[in-house]
Amino acid sequence: MNIGTAAKKSGLSVKTVRFYSNIGLISPDKSSDSNYRIYSNQDVEKLLFVGKARKFDFSIEECRELLSLYENKDRPSSEVKKITLKKIKEIEHRMSELDSLRTELKRVSKNCHGDQRPDCPIIGFLAEKNRN
Amino acid sequence: MNIGTAAKKSGLSVKTVRFYSNIGLISPDKSSDSNYRIYSNQDVEKLLFVGKARKFDFSIEECRELLSLYENKDRPSSEVKKITLKKIKEIEHRMSELDSLRTELKRVSKNCHGDQRPDCPIIGFLAEKNRN
DNA sequence: TCTTGACCTTCCACTTACGGGAGACTTTAT
DNA sequence: ATAAAGTCTCCCGTAAGTGGAAGGTCAAGA
Numbered sequence: 001m002n003i004g005t006a007a008k009k010s011g012l013s014v015k016t017v018r019f020y021s022n023i024g025l026i027s028p029d030k031s032s033d034s035n036y037r038i039y040s041n042q043d044v045e046k047l048l049f050v051g052k053a054r055k056f057d058f059s060i061e062e063c064r065e066l067l068s069l070y071e072n073k074d075r076p077s078s079e080v081k082k083i084t085l086k087k088i089k090e091i092e093h094r095m096s097e098l099d100s101l102r103t104e105l106k107r108v109s110k111n112c113h114g115d116q117r118p119d120c121p122i123i124g125f126l127a128e129k130n131r132n
Numbered sequence: 133m134n135i136g137t138a139a140k141k142s143g144l145s146v147k148t149v150r151f152y153s154n155i156g157l158i159s160p161d162k163s164s165d166s167n168y169r170i171y172s173n174q175d176v177e178k179l180l181f182v183g184k185a186r187k188f189d190f191s192i193e194e195c196r197e198l199l200s201l202y203e204n205k206d207r208p209s210s211e212v213k214k215i216t217l218k219k220i221k222e223i224e225h226r227m228s229e230l231d232s233l234r235t236e237l238k239r240v241s242k243n244c245h246g247d248q249r250p251d252c253p254i255i256g257f258l259a260e261k262n263r264n
Numbered sequence: 265t266c267t268t269g270a271c272c273t274t275c276c277a278c279t280t281a282c283g284g285g286a287g288a289c290t291t292t293a294t
Numbered sequence: 295a296t297a298a299a300g301t302c303t304c305c306c307g308t309a310a311g312t313g314g315a316a317g318g319t320c321a322a323g324a
Contacts, residue, residue: 004271014272019311034319036272045259052258056233060310070255077244077252084241084254091234095227101189102223109216112209120209122216123202126184127177134291136300146301147283155281166290168301192281 003028006039010047017047025050025064046070058087135160138171142179149179157182157196178202190219 003021006028007014020026021037026046028037039047049070053063062083069075108125135153138160139146152158153169158178160169171179181202185195194215201207240257 002272013312015312016310018273023310034272035274036319048261049259052260054310056237056258057230066255066258069252070259074250075252076248077250077254078246078248080252080254081241081244081246084237084244088234088237088241091230091237095230095234098189098223098227098230102220102227105188105216105220105223109213109220112213112216114210114213116208116210118206118209120201120207120212122209122212123198126188126198127181127202128184129180134301145283148281150302151282166301167303168290186281 003037009044133171135169141176
């Protein structure tokens with residue numbers, strides 16, 4: 001099938017699928033006469049796989065790694081688990097960062113009247129010089 | 133003061149300070165003979181302000197807006213509050229996304245032995261075709 | 265057969281918020 | 295005087311694509 005069909009089946013955009021082809025993540029065959037990319041059902045499986053991994057915040061390089069593990073039937077599951085646990089750690093780290101931000105922003109915005117008066121503790125907070 | 137001093141005082145890198153100058157976020161005077169940027173104490177205040185806002189996940193464009201509110205003594209506090217509440221919403225949205233990711237990744241990784249055997253439910257999960 | 269329109273190709277520029285480095289110039293220190 | 299440090303502009307790179315231009319390919323209709 002052509003790239004448009006593969007894109008539709010995988011739920012990705014044509015641009016994205018072509019991008020994955022260009023970076024060698026998922027390399028379809030190419031028709032020698034028309035130069036069109038030709039996707040197999042297996043390729044579509046891989047596109048779906050990567051699409052899902054991307055949704056789960058794995059980077060392209062991580063996807064590349066996961067994909068090779070996915071293709072290698074003898075890989076030890078510990079490899080996969082390692083990547084996943086690392087990702088969980090990253091997510092939790094980012095979540096705790098965001099949590100502090102939210103807490104702080106909530107704190108300062110609670111004291112802001114949010115009316116026509118120019119007096120604003122949020123601005124004051126951002127302008128505060130804190131020694132660190 | 134020169135850019136290096138301003139950078140040190142604001143805790144930003146020279147590159148970053150120059151970047152802010154280039155995009156017109158914080159525009160110092162320029163020495164007419166040496167072409168060096170000359171930062172005032174007020175400029176440093178602005179750099180600190182922006183540095184802090186950036187840490188709190190405000191984008192450059194949001195910083196630009198906050199900065200103009202910071203400089204405009206007559207602005208209504210409602211403007212500032214609006215931007216802040218929007219940011220809080222964004223943070224909370226991202227947090228809930230990350231929370232689902234984490235939950236799902238934890239779920240699938242719990243069932244993975246993580247040993248030498250190739251059998252891996254994480255890969256299986258990523259390869260699953262879910263209809264949506 | 266010709267043409268139209270949909271699809272495909274490559275290539276380039278743009279996005280965010282900078283960081284790295286080249287090569288040239290200015291200032292400061294020895 | 296000279297060396298070192300600081301600064302300047304300019305260009306390239308990042309991640310993961312998106313958008314567009316110019317051109318090639320294919321199937322269908324007149």
